[in-house]
Amino acid sequence: MNGRRRLWLAAGLAVLLALVVVLAAVIAGSNRTSSGPSPSSASAGATATHTPSPTKSPAPTAAAPAPPTIPELPATPMNILVIGSDSRANARDQNNQTVTTGQSSDQRSDCLMLIHVPADRHKVYGISIMRDNWVDIPGYGASKINASLEVGGIPLVVRTVETLLGTHIDHTVMLDFEGFKVLTDGLGGIDVNVTLPFTASFDTHHTFVAGINHLDGEAALEFVRERYSFVDGDYQRVRDQQTFLRALLAKLSGGVQTPAGVLGLVQFAANYLTVDQGYDPAAVAILAYGLRTVDPKASVFFTMPTAGTGTSPDGQSIVLPDYAGIGEVAAALRDDTLPEYVAAHGY
Template structure:
């Protein structure tokens, strides 16, 4: 402080002073020293009076500037906090609207389940139903359980694997008629597992089949996709060649169709008019999800408040997730995937091994050798390398889907 006073008394301004420096008594840092007289002997009326007045004016301007800056920063801070509060409320509000599924995982000992592989990404089991039951919630408004024994079979099974670096994702469909071992029930079609034991038995069946640890489960209501599709303004889907009407199946003309929710639902449900039945149907479901993803990530959707709000509202009517996923977990997952691009998401079917008839029922067989290689790629988070080697196989979803 003494050095500073010597600098002022000598008429020199210390170089260390800044716009926000000020004396304890409120006097500007570059103001005159002492009682207002010029230390050089000129006095108030002396030859330096004009300089002193200019210095005083400059000090007042700097004080005003400081007040403006501080006031502006305060306003920006309030706005930022307000926007954060709105954003947090929005995220929490819509995340809370996503129903949670209790008891969604098998209760068998951990030693009887696949081991989790640290740093190997996240794997979801996606289960599609044609009609989803109300999911139980806590409190007085609790509704019916998410599953009732024998009430429904799962229409779609997909494994969604998100890479550890969140730069890629793979969606693998398992045909509903795939013949598997269902714990406690023997050989059966995989979709029977949901009917017999709900989400927990479905998870256990898939884990036993693939030896992949399922981190989370999401139950999707295909019927609810009508609202989701309409919320983004419809989707564009290309039919490569005309498929004639067959039975209750409608005719699909070749060309690109802008589909509403109702039309998209007919598209994903159809299988009787398709050459490979359920296998082609799973590819249609994947093709629809790809089109919906592209439309959702389109700036016209994300930049339109009405569409974005409708999309967020529709999510809770379409998807239920296990109760291990909290609101903050959902937010963190979505935020971690912000850099994922559409071309980083790949779709495929589990390797097809042929058709067969078991006890009078048509079933789908897996190619066990090829499937073992695929499951290991998922388990070790090496799907990018796997897909680089298998991108031309018929199991991988291409640009042309019947």
């Protein structure tokens, strides 16, 4: 597999949670008042017959600006589809061209994760969908699921996942190659607990040792991209992506962001994050604020069931979907019983 084709489940949701933190900081710091000048005192040594010099009236004090208010989201379950584009160009521009013209683009959704947020928003459930799953893409036919972005843009990715899992997607978030590195570096790097040490087979050949590793954007990219160093290839790669997301959420939940950080994240959202139609960085912030009660430590991540690997009719190496297992996940999403499903399967 060409080294350019990878990406990254988590950054989309991570940006949402980051904005929760920084918006809270802005709100806390915004209720400041400014004092007007003090009245002048009478001249020293004045006598009873001396007329005091006139004093200036205090300048009017401007009213303190009201703290910004952020509307609450309805307390209903929510599904957010996070798409990792492998584009080395601009994933948003390529998507728009595909949607507008119907022409295929040179990008694939090599990382897909459905983020399910229950109505109480105490935790999230992340369901990784392996990129090589051989599925039916509506209107296109049987193919690897990562081809849906290439041939139909985000709308076709959404239709494919909705069909596969029998659920509605409320929002989409797409991040490309460069955006992942920018996000990681913008947060000062991420501390990741590496349980299976390895040396990356590409780019800088970064070595990941067992235990906590502090990763900058480039190292983090190599961490979530690697598959050739593992016996089970993409399966371990998906587990490492989930590990990275846990670490990213943990940092965001415990970090203190500055107003400069707010501007940086808004700029990031504007330049690198692609969201569903009608959403701009401010709207993403509103969505993020609604997720402020999520506890990253309580959140659960697992991979959509598969039935092993195989070969497609045209000779591609593919992942075979476990449709019975997928049906169980679909039922849990439909019936709002993911906690019971997770407990039964030991996730």
